[in-house]
Amino acid sequence: MNHNERAEVLIDALPYIQRYYGKTIVVKYGGNAMISDKLRETVINDIILMKCVGxxxxxxxxxxxxxxxxxxxxxxxxxxxxxxxxxxxxxxxxxxxxxxxxxxxxxxxxxxxxxxxxxxxxxxxxxxxxxxxxxxxxxxxxxxxxxxxxxxxxxxxxxxxxxxxxxxxxxxxxxxxxxxxxxxxxxxxIAAALKAQKLILLTDVPGVLMDPSDSDSLLSVLRLHQIPKLSLEGVIKGGMIPKVDCCVEAIRMGVENATILDGRIPHSILLELFSHEGIGTMIY
Amino acid sequence: MNHNERAEVLIDALPYIQRYYGKTIVVKYGGNAMISDKLRETVINDIILMKCVGxxxxxxxxxxxxxxxxxxxxxxxxxxxxxxxxxxxxxxxxxxxxxxxxxxxxxxxxxxxxxxxxxxxxxxxxxxxxxxxxxxxxxxxxxxxxxxxxxxxxxxxxxxxxxxxxxxxxxxxxxxxxxxxxxxxxxxxIAAALKAQKLILLTDVPGVLMDPSDSDSLLSVLRLHQIPKLSLEGVIKGGMIPKVDCCVEAIRMGVENATILDGRIPHSILLELFSHEGIGTMIY
Amino acid sequence: MNHNERAEVLIDALPYIQRYYGKTIVVKYGGNAMISDKLRETVINDIILMKCVGxxxxxxxxxxxxxxxxxxxxxxxxxxxxxxxxxxxxxxxxxxxxxxxxxxxxxxxxxxxxxxxxxxxxxxxxxxxxxxxxxxxxxxxxxxxxxxxxxxxxxxxxxxxxxxxxxxxxxxxxxxxxxxxxxxxxxxxIAAALKAQKLILLTDVPGVLMDPSDSDSLLSVLRLHQIPKLSLEGVIKGGMIPKVDCCVEAIRMGVENATILDGRIPHSILLELFSHEGIGTMIY
Amino acid sequence: MNHNERAEVLIDALPYIQRYYGKTIVVKYGGNAMISDKLRETVINDIILMKCVGxxxxxxxxxxxxxxxxxxxxxxxxxxxxxxxxxxxxxxxxxxxxxxxxxxxxxxxxxxxxxxxxxxxxxxxxxxxxxxxxxxxxxxxxxxxxxxxxxxxxxxxxxxxxxxxxxxxxxxxxxxxxxxxxxxxxxxxIAAALKAQKLILLTDVPGVLMDPSDSDSLLSVLRLHQIPKLSLEGVIKGGMIPKVDCCVEAIRMGVENATILDGRIPHSILLELFSHEGIGTMIY
Amino acid sequence: MNHNERAEVLIDALPYIQRYYGKTIVVKYGGNAMISDKLRETVINDIILMKCVGxxxxxxxxxxxxxxxxxxxxxxxxxxxxxxxxxxxxxxxxxxxxxxxxxxxxxxxxxxxxxxxxxxxxxxxxxxxxxxxxxxxxxxxxxxxxxxxxxxxxxxxxxxxxxxxxxxxxxxxxxxxxxxxxxxxxxxxIAAALKAQKLILLTDVPGVLMDPSDSDSLLSVLRLHQIPKLSLEGVIKGGMIPKVDCCVEAIRMGVENATILDGRIPHSILLELFSHEGIGTMIY
Amino acid sequence: MNHNERAEVLIDALPYIQRYYGKTIVVKYGGNAMISDKLRETVINDIILMKCVGxxxxxxxxxxxxxxxxxxxxxxxxxxxxxxxxxxxxxxxxxxxxxxxxxxxxxxxxxxxxxxxxxxxxxxxxxxxxxxxxxxxxxxxxxxxxxxxxxxxxxxxxxxxxxxxxxxxxxxxxxxxxxxxxxxxxxxxIAAALKAQKLILLTDVPGVLMDPSDSDSLLSVLRLHQIPKLSLEGVIKGGMIPKVDCCVEAIRMGVENATILDGRIPHSILLELFSHEGIGTMIY
Missing domain, CATH: 3.40.1160.10 (Acetylglutamate kinase-like)
Structure with a gap:
């Protein structure tokens, strides 16, 4: 990667750093991201970087x-x-x-x-x-x-x-x-009690998928009012149900938004926080 | 116990409370005082009372x-x-x-x-x-x-x-x-690093005894300079040696004094801190 | 008094110390407790102890x-x-x-x-x-x-x-x-303006007595709503009336409770604050 | 007095106000200035003004x-x-x-x-x-x-x-x-312990006079080293001796300067502090 | 000017200094007071004195x-x-x-x-x-x-x-x-946003005059409710209209009062703030 | 750039962010970086990012x-x-x-x-x-x-x-x-008075070059003691002399290090601070 590209990445992160400055983010850490030594290190480094940028x-x-x-x-x-x-x-x-x-x-x-x-x-x-x-x-x-x-x-x-x-x-x-x-x-x-800006749930799936067999069918954004319908339709099902419930509960108690994030992707927290698209399913 | 006596005890504690106000005391908690349910409760209550009186x-x-x-x-x-x-x-x-x-x-x-x-x-x-x-x-x-x-x-x-x-x-x-x-x-x-007022080591013996078979031979007070002689004479021996060493080390690094205390006596910490005689061996 | 008993008294005081920590207590000091040299010292010591325990x-x-x-x-x-x-x-x-x-x-x-x-x-x-x-x-x-x-x-x-x-x-x-x-x-x-936890009036009587000739008839606790009836019945009378009025007034303005206390008993303040029964008449 | 003159006085005071801002000045208040109702009011007003200007x-x-x-x-x-x-x-x-x-x-x-x-x-x-x-x-x-x-x-x-x-x-x-x-x-x-900027002693004389019968012979400024000679010559004598001693003592302990001031002149403190000439004897 | 008179002026200022202590005053500085070197110095000194007295x-x-x-x-x-x-x-x-x-x-x-x-x-x-x-x-x-x-x-x-x-x-x-x-x-x-005590507009006129040709016809005090009538009558006219509007706006947004002041008079701010009569038109 | 690479850049910056946290860095901003609209924006964004990361x-x-x-x-x-x-x-x-x-x-x-x-x-x-x-x-x-x-x-x-x-x-x-x-x-x-961690001088050259015609001959690091020799040899010459003098002076007065940096490279500040090699000449 050349100089220009490196600088670009840091500068791309700037508006996100400004947005999150001084805010509290609660990360539920679990699944493969906690078991694999390599992933564990990337999660830990992401968390330290979060602290460093305020x-x-x-x-x-x-x-x-x-x-x-x-x-x-x-x-x-x-x-x-x-x-x-x-x-x-x-x-x-x-x-x-x-x-x-x-x-x-x-x-x-x-x-x-x-x-x-x-x-x-x-x-x-x-x-x-x-x-x-x-x-x-x-x-x-x-x-x-x-x-x-x-x-x-x-x-x-x-x-x-x-x-x-x-x-x-x-x-x-x-x-x-x-x-x-x-x-x-x-x-x-804890996120609710801290009136956190964001709750992140690290899991072993990409997020909420319209079609579970197609990772390209990821729902990047989910609004509270869409959830009942998606539950009825069976899009939200199995182990995803309690996770979505946790997110909904946190938001109802004052957390700004909540993201279900694929902990198997290295540095998924950084990518979610500091780039435009994000990579999980954000509920708000 | 009648009213007068109860009040007397509280008032007797007053000068000691004044002396320790705002000071840090490190308590090494171990031995029987940690194993017996009954003793554990008395130690815990002593520690809470310490906090309450500043x-x-x-x-x-x-x-x-x-x-x-x-x-x-x-x-x-x-x-x-x-x-x-x-x-x-x-x-x-x-x-x-x-x-x-x-x-x-x-x-x-x-x-x-x-x-x-x-x-x-x-x-x-x-x-x-x-x-x-x-x-x-x-x-x-x-x-x-x-x-x-x-x-x-x-x-x-x-x-x-x-x-x-x-x-x-x-x-x-x-x-x-x-x-x-x-x-x-x-x-x-830790006591040394905090420049604590006092280090208390809770043990399963009454303190340093001149005659190990006679608990009335307790040395209430021990000055640093007396220790080498007592070690040579075998008064300080066995498991007592490292404990005395810990106390000496702490004092040399700036702790005011250190006490080896019998954790088997209920509320031994309170009795040591808040009554005239004290009940262990204090080194300073 | 032996060690155990001394420790017991201190530990019995613990929950009361916890309850009053950081609270303001206004003591009206008068009567014999101010005239007798001996009683004066006990009151002063009680007040210093109050300060020491927060x-x-x-x-x-x-x-x-x-x-x-x-x-x-x-x-x-x-x-x-x-x-x-x-x-x-x-x-x-x-x-x-x-x-x-x-x-x-x-x-x-x-x-x-x-x-x-x-x-x-x-x-x-x-x-x-x-x-x-x-x-x-x-x-x-x-x-x-x-x-x-x-x-x-x-x-x-x-x-x-x-x-x-x-x-x-x-x-x-x-x-x-x-x-x-x-x-x-x-x-x-002053108690009202400070939103004090407690007002204590030191007097030369045991408190409100059902039968003035019998000090065992002390009313330990008096609720605001009981006072009019007791006044009508003449239980509250003479010099006790303005004292009870002071207590009532303080409570109405935000003081938690008020106690009329016998200043002739040595350390009556300590006994009232730090033991289970208390010894005066508490109004709330 | 016209507008211009009024403004002039306030502005003349400005550099003195700036100089004394945040400084401590100890005023010994006594003599006629404390007895006469009229003078008492002027002294009190001077002191309040001092507080007001910092x-x-x-x-x-x-x-x-x-x-x-x-x-x-x-x-x-x-x-x-x-x-x-x-x-x-x-x-x-x-x-x-x-x-x-x-x-x-x-x-x-x-x-x-x-x-x-x-x-x-x-x-x-x-x-x-x-x-x-x-x-x-x-x-x-x-x-x-x-x-x-x-x-x-x-x-x-x-x-x-x-x-x-x-x-x-x-x-x-x-x-x-x-x-x-x-x-x-x-x-x-007290001035010494507070490391005050100034000690003012209000008295019933104009200050140290070269010729006691001539109030125009006032020494406006006195340096420490001049005092022994003036004492020997009898210029400093009688009740003035302990006052000068107090000033010398304060300066030796860290007070910047000390002034012996005529409390019989209305607003003598203000005039001393906030005008060019001053009106007493300043020792430093 | 003699001593007494100097002291008098300072003491006369005392109640005004007390009144304004810790308050914010916004001064619009313009007109001749900003152009003339002499007047500029008097305005600057007035402002420094304001700061000095709190x-x-x-x-x-x-x-x-x-x-x-x-x-x-x-x-x-x-x-x-x-x-x-x-x-x-x-x-x-x-x-x-x-x-x-x-x-x-x-x-x-x-x-x-x-x-x-x-x-x-x-x-x-x-x-x-x-x-x-x-x-x-x-x-x-x-x-x-x-x-x-x-x-x-x-x-x-x-x-x-x-x-x-x-x-x-x-x-x-x-x-x-x-x-x-x-x-x-x-x-x-700015005065409104700071909830200032006072807004002062320095101008090149004496204030609001009943008769513009007669400077003795100055209205020292103007209440909000009088303004519409005076505008209709043409007393408030020309360049005075936007100035009065500024004052009214500031007061409506929480400023206590506003004064239109003649910046051509040396030290007009001091005279307005620290003397009984004031010299401009105060609106409140 | 893919996700992994983006994350890598952010994580690579982490140790540098940790090192500079809470430190003061003085940036002299001049030359082309101040004239070109495009470069001006990159410098400004670099400075904001510095603030964001503490x-x-x-x-x-x-x-x-x-x-x-x-x-x-x-x-x-x-x-x-x-x-x-x-x-x-x-x-x-x-x-x-x-x-x-x-x-x-x-x-x-x-x-x-x-x-x-x-x-x-x-x-x-x-x-x-x-x-x-x-x-x-x-x-x-x-x-x-x-x-x-x-x-x-x-x-x-x-x-x-x-x-x-x-x-x-x-x-x-x-x-x-x-x-x-x-x-x-x-x-x-200013860097010296603030005891800054670093002084950065943005210029229109790459830094100190051993051979001015070869930008690959950049001296990345220069120690104070090397400077006299390089000056004698003419490596440091012309407009570079006062710049190096400024750096030396700052370091002598307590600044940790100083960097002469090419302001013509977009985001040169970021690249200098947050990547391993740096891109200018650092003097310490």
Missing amino acids: INPVVVHGGGPDISDFLNKLNKKSEFINGLRYTDEDTMDIVQMVLGGKVNKNLVSLIEKFGGKAIGLCGIDGCLLKAKKLKSDIDLGYVGEITAVDTNILNTTLSAGYIPVVGSIALGEEDNKSYNINADICASK | INPVVVHGGGPDISDFLNKLNKKSEFINGLRYTDEDTMDIVQMVLGGKVNKNLVSLIEKFGGKAIGLCGIDGCLLKAKKLKSDIDLGYVGEITAVDTNILNTTLSAGYIPVVGSIALGEEDNKSYNINADICASK | INPVVVHGGGPDISDFLNKLNKKSEFINGLRYTDEDTMDIVQMVLGGKVNKNLVSLIEKFGGKAIGLCGIDGCLLKAKKLKSDIDLGYVGEITAVDTNILNTTLSAGYIPVVGSIALGEEDNKSYNINADICASK | INPVVVHGGGPDISDFLNKLNKKSEFINGLRYTDEDTMDIVQMVLGGKVNKNLVSLIEKFGGKAIGLCGIDGCLLKAKKLKSDIDLGYVGEITAVDTNILNTTLSAGYIPVVGSIALGEEDNKSYNINADICASK | INPVVVHGGGPDISDFLNKLNKKSEFINGLRYTDEDTMDIVQMVLGGKVNKNLVSLIEKFGGKAIGLCGIDGCLLKAKKLKSDIDLGYVGEITAVDTNILNTTLSAGYIPVVGSIALGEEDNKSYNINADICASK | INPVVVHGGGPDISDFLNKLNKKSEFINGLRYTDEDTMDIVQMVLGGKVNKNLVSLIEKFGGKAIGLCGIDGCLLKAKKLKSDIDLGYVGEITAVDTNILNTTLSAGYIPVVGSIALGEEDNKSYNINADICASK
């Missing part, structure tokens, strides 16, 4: 595969009910150790390796996330739903220049037990 | 027994060399999960249960503790020695009203790997 | 007996009309000297003796209290009623870490003369 | 005549030893009441009458002035010499926009008793 | 005569349509150079010569003034009307202690071209 | 060609002595109008057009640059050398988020006249 990124992560791995080592079977992990007390212990001790701290470590400053938190810290037992026909154990978000520790660490990295665990508001929470929902609730 | 407490913890337990579950044997756990890469993973994900977050959770506000950190967060591989004749794996302390995240969270709780893990300054660090040493280094 | 105490005082003493020395008779001192210009001069120069500065001096930091003020300073002549059938001279409270000097000194001590004199809004004000009313008006 | 004035006062008057009323004789009032415990009580309760608060009241905001303090408040018993061949009772000045309460009230008015009483550093202090010395010590 | 002055200026002079040098004729200069692109260039480069910087220079601190701005700086082309039957070129005022740069420089001096040019909100704006209107819009 | 850019400019043009219009000949414009009083007037009123405000306008916030200043504003007449064998009129830099107005506007744009005029410290200053020297002195 954006306040907040990273939210789960860690399903790591949890399952670890349960395997302990000869404990992972059991799922309607897509949610059945979480007895012993399993919750493992969830907390894997999310809070392994995945979380490793992400912090990686950010610092590339010159960023990060703080690893989970919903227990500073009472960030309070929860109660999720209502469900079949008992799911310590699977919770969020009842309150106290963003104080996020604001404190953001304004001190850190990138907060949050594992998806919450504190039981009545029993002070730890609860396992869906990471997409954590991200959505 | 002291800035910082809690540092290890978690040896929990680590060993967990390695057992995985059929991995704990191996110790000169009192230090041999820590290969897999073991380090477990150490990080247990300290950072289990012990640390459970302490935070407990503080919040009793009305305090806490943040769980380890040395990786905000580059709080940097380390390199500990020099040793026999290879110890990922056992490290601290090379730098960045207190910024502690100051940020303290001034935002939180009690920081720190697990004894550090970030390799060259390899960005996690290192296992002795928790007493973590506490000592 | 409460913002404001002390308001009168000084009737000292004024009468001094008038006696000058062979001037104290004259009371409906319980209010007839205050001609000469008498007002004496009132101002005794309250502002003697009682006030001696309290400040005593607080400093025990390690607190205090500032002695009267309503003239910083236009804290403005007044006009009290309307009355019989002329009372320079007896005033408060027309405005400017809390700026209280906020300034509180946030600089001082305990303000206020003598019950106000500045005539029209004539710039000094006016003699009832100290209970001063305390009530 | 100067930080601090007023220090004694009150000898008022004290003597009041002792007379109590049939107590004023006794002076080497120009200092013998001050037994009873007398000290009266001194404190008259200075702290009467003179001080009346000055505050007067400042507020003319639109200023003032706070009345004495050396006891905020431990502003600490003292010990003045060494003397003949016992003088509670006459003290200043051992420490804590300017915190002055800085707090100045920066909150108030004019501090300070009565010349100090707190015994060992016995916590009140001590009677010479007001010129109070002003000098 | 007022926040903002100076707004045009520069018609200088522009015409310069156009002459370039053999370009000044052309006026309904009192507004026809401003083609070349002329606008000259306007910008003369106002922004010459008149503006020379005023700043003069303020600094007399000890003030000033910053020279025009409406382009910090997007202070946005404009669009003035609607008009006959094309006026780059003559604009103000569409938005961003006072941020004024507040920034005022609170840093500077006197902002603003040339009457604005930035085209659509074309980013420079626009020539009437300076009276600039001053009025 | 750098504090300060722009310093002259305007020789515009000045000559304007003098031509007035039939005034530009006269140069040793490369410096002879500046009589009339010429200085024109210099001030062109630099302060035309070039400066047009740059501000352009920055705002592309979404930045700028403030146009010259050395007169806030006494930013003080000067005296440049000593010279032949009289140069109002050509000055800088004697003092007051960076207060730069710090004020930088911290309020503005990009300061400074025209190269200074205020005579003795005569309060305006002085014409070389813009390279202005930039160097």
